[in-house]
Amino acid sequence: MTxxxxxxxxxxxxxGGVHALTEANFTLRRGEHVAIMGDNGAGKSTFxxxxxxxxxxxxxxxxxxxxxxxxxxxxxxREAGIETVFQTLAxxxxxxxxxxxxxxxxxxxxxxxxxxxLDKRAMREATLAALQKTGVKIPNLMNTIRNMSGGQRxxxxxxxxxxxxxxxxxxxxxxxxxxxxxxxQVENIIRTLKQAGEPLILVSHxxxxxxxxxxxxxxxxRGRIVADLRKQDTDGQDVVAYIxxxxxxxxxxxxx
Amino acid sequence: MAKTSHGVGGxxxxxxxxxxxPELNVLAxxxxxxxxxxxxxxxxxxxxxxxxxRDNVNTLxxxxxxxxxxxxxxxxGIIALGVTQVIISGGIDLSSGSIVGLTAMVTMxxxxxxxxxxxxxxxxxxGPGWMDLPVIVPVAVGLSLGLAAGLINGLLIAYTRIPPFxxxxxxxxxxxxxxxxWSKGNPISFPTDAYAAIGKGMMPVVIFVCLAVLFHLIxxxxxxxxxxxxxxxxxxxxxxxxxxxxGHKVLVYTIAGALAALAxxxxxxxxxxxxxxxxxxxxxxxIAMAVIGGISLQGGRGSIIGTCLGALIFGVIISGxxxxxxxxxxxxxxxxxxxxxxxxxxxxxxxxxxRG
Numbered sequence: 001m002t003x004x005x006x007x008x009x010x011x012x013x014x015x016g017g018v019h020a021l022t023e024a025n026f027t028l029r030r031g032e033h034v035a036i037m038g039d040n041g042a043g044k045s046t047f048x049x050x051x052x053x054x055x056x057x058x059x060x061x062x063x064x065x066x067x068x069x070x071x072x073x074x075x076x077x078r079e080a081g082i083e084t085v086f087q088t089l090a091x092x093x094x095x096x097x098x099x100x101x102x103x104x105x106x107x108x109x110x111x112x113x114x115x116x117x118l119d120k121r122a123m124r125e126a127t128l129a130a131l132q133k134t135g136v137k138i139p140n141l142m143n144t145i146r147n148m149s150g151g152q153r154x155x156x157x158x159x160x161x162x163x164x165x166x167x168x169x170x171x172x173x174x175x176x177x178x179x180x181x182x183x184x185q186v187e188n189i190i191r192t193l194k195q196a197g198e199p200l201i202l203v204s205h206x207x208x209x210x211x212x213x214x215x216x217x218x219x220x221x222r223g224r225i226v227a228d229l230r231k232q233d234t235d236g237q238d239v240v241a242y243i244x245x246x247x248x249x250x251x252x253x254x255x256x
Numbered sequence: 257m258a259k260t261s262h263g264v265g266g267x268x269x270x271x272x273x274x275x276x277x278p279e280l281n282v283l284a285x286x287x288x289x290x291x292x293x294x295x296x297x298x299x300x301x302x303x304x305x306x307x308x309x310r311d312n313v314n315t316l317x318x319x320x321x322x323x324x325x326x327x328x329x330x331x332x333g334i335i336a337l338g339v340t341q342v343i344i345s346g347g348i349d350l351s352s353g354s355i356v357g358l359t360a361m362v363t364m365x366x367x368x369x370x371x372x373x374x375x376x377x378x379x380x381x382x383g384p385g386w387m388d389l390p391v392i393v394p395v396a397v398g399l400s401l402g403l404a405a406g407l408i409n410g411l412l413i414a415y416t417r418i419p420p421f422x423x424x425x426x427x428x429x430x431x432x433x434x435x436x437x438w439s440k441g442n443p444i445s446f447p448t449d450a451y452a453a454i455g456k457g458m459m460p461v462v463i464f465v466c467l468a469v470l471f472h473l474i475x476x477x478x479x480x481x482x483x484x485x486x487x488x489x490x491x492x493x494x495x496x497x498x499x500x501x502x503g504h505k506v507l508v509y510t511i512a513g514a515l516a517a518l519a520x521x522x523x524x525x526x527x528x529x530x531x532x533x534x535x536x537x538x539x540x541x542x543i544a545m546a547v548i549g550g551i552s553l554q555g556g557r558g559s560i561i562g563t564c565l566g567a568l569i570f571g572v573i574i575s576g577x578x579x580x581x582x583x584x585x586x587x588x589x590x591x592x593x594x595x596x597x598x599x600x601x602x603x604x605x606x607x608x609x610x611r612g
Contacts, residue, residue, distance in 0.1 A: 092490045
């Protein structure tokens with residue numbers, strides 16, 4: 001068992017002639033929280049889409065938990081243990097909280113193929129456990145997502161990652177659309193994950209948040225990784241310099 | 257549901273904020289309409305709509321009227337069950353009425369008797385070897401045909417990604433054409449006794465109620481039902497969550513086709529004949545029943561219970577107008593008003609603060 005939970009080697013994605021991601025070498029250790037930063041179009045979301053199976057990379061390797069994977073769908077990545085909170089929340093508005101948590105992997109009482117009978121009680125209880133684990137506050141589990149605030153929706157999406165034994169959680173700008181209090185709640189959940197020793201990749205534009213929460217910051221620019229900084233070795237201005245291109249990391253001189 | 261009576265994380269669960277099931281409103285509307293007919297009947301005819309007023313029968317309610325109310329919507333109701341699951345999963349099915357026509361024609365051809373009153377069957381479609389077949393043959397042929405038509409709908413919608421409206425519109429026109437072509441426009445009659453028994457008396461109601469219970473359970477208790485709501489609610493999210501959206505859509509339309517075929521079997525058996533024009537407008541009546549029952553054409557919302565209540569509202573209106581001795585023209589006008597009114601009321605309710 002290695003110390004590294006996720007490693008990408010030469011991960012590359014071209015959309016036609018657009019080189020959205022070029023030769024990304026990235027490592028994440030167990031229990032580590034890493035932020036991915038960069039300007040719009042720098043390749044952050046592209047990178048996330050490759051490792052979560054939403055898209056197939058043009059080139060390169062993904063090693064997860066010591067095994068090389070080539071995910072062809074998000075569900076494969078999820079089965080391997082990568083849970084993702086996507087920027088678009090991927091919740092069904094007309095369903096309640098347990099239904100959303102277990103969307104696509106419902107607990108069943110007995111198997112009748114597509115007509116398998118749902119085990120609603122087990123899903124409800126697992127939902128309560130997941131919400132307690134993450135410290136998410138939802139007044140009524142049976143309420144539909146449509147009737148919830150943005151923060152509550154985000155919390156449901158995050159609690160979904162906690163309901164299953166995930167090995168890695170990825171969050172793509174989880175607080176981009178939230179108010180102050182709601183942001184604080186999401187950040188608390190992230191701290192809970194850190195205490196539980198769950199590794200996390202956080203895509204964020206929020207400098208304060210990143211310095212509050214993570215151990216390491218990886219900066220993307222124009223489809224390449226241009227810096228890999230330990231939090232204590234850097235500061236906000238330094239990171240901005242890497243994001244804007246004023247500076248490029250010593251190890252990445254050839255990159256940009 | 258004791259587990260849900262309190263919230264998580266120290267927030268109190270407020271029972272007042274619980275959402276009222278929309279079916280309650282439909283039920284209220286049904287009661288209101290019945291009441292209106294009752295009052296109008298007593299005012300203008302001195303007769304009761306709901307209760308028995310005849311001396312020679314000893315029942316509280318006018319049971320004959322109640323039976324007719326359900327009987328006249330049972331067959332379209334069967335189609336509406338299929339349409340409900342289609343609309344909940346975010347689609348639409350315009351082809352059900354034409355599938356009824358085509359299936360009735362083909363099924364009846366396999367259900368004919370050889371001899372009518374000692375003479376050869378004047379409406380015979382096939383040769384003597386194909387007459388007097390066991391009832392399972394026409395039923396199997398009919399269901400297969402409906403399944404096939406629904407499957408084509410589903411495959412078109414799931415794989416070519418053309419809008420369901422277009423795909424099923426195509427099927428609607430094509431299946432109606434096929435129904436007319438099958439016997440060159442001639443009606444097909446004289447089924448075997450066993451086939452005629454399928455739709456005899458109150459059998460359509462029995463079949464409708466059994467199917468309604470079955471589909472209510474499917475929509476509320478199974479993975480299939482849950483995925484219908486998920487896909488109708490947010491198709492991208494459903495796909496992202498690993499739901500096989502393509503396969504599910506094929507299944508949804510196939511089931512809708514099978515239910516339309518079943519309605520055709522019951523209808524042709526009840527009428528003892530099949531005509532190419534059978535089932536015209538049934539698709540719209542079925543959609544209207546679902547809409548009155550609180551379904552959202554955007555998908556994700558609605559229920560079998562709602563659709564059944566919608567069907568009952570239809571039945572009550574038809575019976576009520578007959579009871580008041582008003583022309584059938586008024587029926588259709590009022591039906592139209594009720595369809596639009598139901599949606600307007602539903603949207604108004606959705607937009608009210610504190611409710612959902």
